[in-house]
Amino acid sequence: RAKGEGGGMHCAYEPQLHAKAEERRQLELALREALEKDQLHVVYQPVVRVEGGGISGFEALVRWTHPEMGPISPAKFIPVAEDARLIAPIGEWVLRTACREAAGWPGDVRVAVNVSPEQLTNPQFPTVVAQTLAQSGLSADRLELEVTESVFINEDAGAIKVLNQVLALGIRLSLDDFGTGYSSLGYLSRTKFSTIKIDRSFVVGAANNVAESLAIIRAVVTLAQSLGMATTAEGVETEAELAMVRSLGCNKVQGFYYGRPMSAGDAAMLFAPPRRALG
Ligand code: C2E
Ligand code: MG
Ligand code: MG
Ligand code: MG
Numbered sequence: 001r002a003k004g005e006g007g008g009m010h011c012a013y014e015p016q017l018h019a020k021a022e023e024r025r026q027l028e029l030a031l032r033e034a035l036e037k038d039q040l041h042v043v044y045q046p047v048v049r050v051e052g053g054g055i056s057g058f059e060a061l062v063r064w065t066h067p068e069m070g071p072i073s074p075a076k077f078i079p080v081a082e083d084a085r086l087i088a089p090i091g092e093w094v095l096r097t098a099c100r101e102a103a104g105w106p107g108d109v110r111v112a113v114n115v116s117p118e119q120l121t122n123p124q125f126p127t128v129v130a131q132t133l134a135q136s137g138l139s140a141d142r143l144e145l146e147v148t149e150s151v152f153i154n155e156d157a158g159a160i161k162v163l164n165q166v167l168a169l170g171i172r173l174s175l176d177d178f179g180t181g182y183s184s185l186g187y188l189s190r191t192k193f194s195t196i197k198i199d200r201s202f203v204v205g206a207a208n209n210v211a212e213s214l215a216i217i218r219a220v221v222t223l224a225q226s227l228g229m230a231t232t233a234e235g236v237e238t239e240a241e242l243a244m245v246r247s248l249g250c251n252k253v254q255g256f257y258y259g260r261p262m263s264a265g266d267a268a269m270l271f272a273p274p275r276r277a278l279g
Helices: 008-036 072-082 087-102 117-121 124-138 159-170 200-207 211-226 238-245 266-268
Strands: 039-051 053-068 070-072 110-114 143-148 172-178 195-198 230-233 252-254
Touching: 008 053, 008 072, 039 110, 039 266, 053 072, 053 087, 070 143, 072 087, 072 110, 087 110, 087 117, 087 124, 087 266, 110 172, 110 238, 117 159, 124 143, 124 159, 124 200, 159 172, 200 211, 200 238, 211 230, 238 252
Parallel strands: 053 110, 110 143, 143 172, 172 195, 195 230, 230 252
Antiparallel strands: 039 053, 039 252, 053 070
16 A cells, blocks of 8 residues: 555555446446346436426436346436446337337337437447337337437537438427527527426426526427427426416326326326226
8 A cells, every 4th residue: 555755645646547347337237237237227207397297208217226236217227228238228128118018008109218328329220229129019109219318419420420310210309308408509400309308407497486496487488389398397296386386387197296206006006997887
């Protein structure tokens, strides 16, 4: 162990850095195994129309339960998967699972699948989507892919080309976590998004009357309307948040207020005709 003058600071944080790297390495190994050993599953969170209150679709969210470590949040393992080049196989697995499970839902209910920027660097991605649709029997207009603004940071022509090729299949695109990342708006005119998803942080702010959050939601709703896109407010937890985003003109809402992410079976039950009492 280094002991010289000025080395003290190093000694203080190096073991921590090492522990972090080691934890990541363990997680990466465990994640590789998770894919092979069927430890992943997909849950679905309803997206509800503000007007009329009907379900417009569900967002597919991946879940991982490790046999010893228990449930691990995607906020933790997706970044590890992205670094370890595991996001493509995981993303394809989620896409296949979500399309297959959604194919049995009523015809106008969509399923939204998150796509990492890395997946769009694969020129084969549009073929993967086309094959997945064909195998599952889900019609293209019922699949929505969610991407974040980070896709556009490097003005990556390859990724934009891939996005336009998947669009040509007849699927929809939505822009996830809007306002939290890169903020040049030029790409909005070059890629056809159906929906802008407004991040929960602005929803919380608006419900607390934070002037900036209110201004941002108003601006996004106006922008979306003038570009012919819908808006979804993410992470609506309370009646007050719902009332606020409704008054600001958001078209759809998603959040714990309407429903937590649920199994495909529970999602399907929401459409089952209500059972009549016997006798
Ligand atoms: P996201 O795409 O923005 O998904 C919404 C997240 O907000 C989900 O977290 C959801 O459970 C959570 N959420 C929904 N309603 C509420 C609410 O009312 N309050 C609060 N506080 N949270 C709410 P989750 O499932 O932990 O996923 C986190 C992120 O991980 C996702 O954010 C997405 O970026 C990523 N992710 C999840 N599944 C996938 C996947 O299959 N592929 C990729 N590439 N990323 C994924
Ligand atoms: Mg999403
Ligand atoms: Mg989101
Ligand atoms: Mg979000």
